[in-house]
Amino acid sequence: MKEFEPKIIAMVCNWCTYTAADLAGTSRLMYPANIRIVRLMCTGMIDQKYILKAFLDGADGVFIGGCHPGDCHYINGNLKAVKRISGVRKLLEQFGFDPARLKLQWIGASEGPEFQRHMTEFVSTVKSMGPNPARDCMIL
């Protein structure tokens, strides 16, 4: 049987984590191809529904990467994200989603190797959880 390959949506901020991804790329660091990156200007613009949409459409994991607290290009966008994401995680948990499918990580612009490490780790975590239960049912 073919090994389960999760699909993971990574929503990362332009200023830190996307730059780190870029650095990982130019440094030729390898990480699993399960990640689909969506670049946003700031994690503070992530509405709860973006995350819900990803999960209802069958994403096996959602990774959100932003600047370290204090480093946000927009002062406190990443702190807004913390609040919202903790709420969404709690919500998903109520309806049978493993809250660990939603991960928030601060990765600074210079942390290419960190980006590689977190992506590798998250892919293996999600792989061990198996497919998102929403994949198998009709979504109304």
Place this chain on the structure above:
Amino acid sequence: MHPFAFLKTDGHLSSSVAGFLKKLLTDKIADAVLAAAPTPYSLLPMPTLFTDPEQIEKANPLAPAAPFNTARQAASILKHETGKRIALVLRPCEIRALVELTKLKQCVLENTIIIGVKCLGRMENAVYLEASSQNANLTQAFYDDPVLQDRICSSCAICTRFQPVHADISLSVIGMSANESIGLSAETDVGLAVLKQLGFETCDAPEGRKDAVNRLLEKRESAKTAAFEKTRDKTDSIEKFQRYFADCLNCHNCRVACPVCYCRECVFLTDVFAHDPEVLLRRASKKGMVKLPTDTTMFHMTRMAHMAHACVACGHCSSVCPSHIPVADVFIRVAEEIQNLYAYEPGRDLSEAIPLLVFDEGV
């Protein structure tokens, strides 16, 4: 202990309360009073703004029915300062919603007298109309008869916050015999001043009232635990969640009825969800089919993600559902989880910031 006064009813509960409100107008303590009253065309009490002391005799704010969470109507009267002093008779859940709307800058709570009702619950509109067709004096009967009290809606039956917070005066029937007298307790200086102006003698609250409140609280707590358990069992997977909401028509009544869903234009009415045919065809081809209208599950989950921190547990989302989905049962349960997470209770304190609007490095 708040200063307490007796309002004699002598077997005429509704008219005594209306008489109390009338005095607010005749004694020029308030310029207008918002209170529920039946219309000439139906017994169902609607939020009504009174300025004429003669008209206010029709008010019946203790009637066990509420077709709306009146916070919305109250907020429209209090949208900005008018220089008029307005008294509002509201249920605890309505006051909580009004406090949330004030925090959201939808209204100003200056120059108001909030009269809260220690609430035994409301009946669904149809139940109320049926019961009042059999009993001309349903309001009085409701407070005397525990059998009638068991006919309240499911959200009220699990409500543990039936005592108003943030009221200036609270009207209490709990632990009193409503056909003799009801209690008025002055919970703020404004409330005490009003009672004094109206010539009430204040005293300590009578013995036994607290016990009655505690007994009711205990009953509600255990009903709530049982109901939450049942709802959890029915919604603890995405498959079950969709079974629960399967008959949803996407009418968005629940959102319209929600007193704290305050956006003028909800995202679900925008182009974000007005999909192009290409999008619908693509979504259909993904699993071979797609149910229309799309995004029903998305709608309910998003509403919880956006508003659960502010849910005041009034239950009106269930009451308005044309498919009779117990929306509130799941909303209230999830809201409690989210509110515990943020250590936030909507309506508890006007100075308590909405959790999603303050940014710190904690949760």
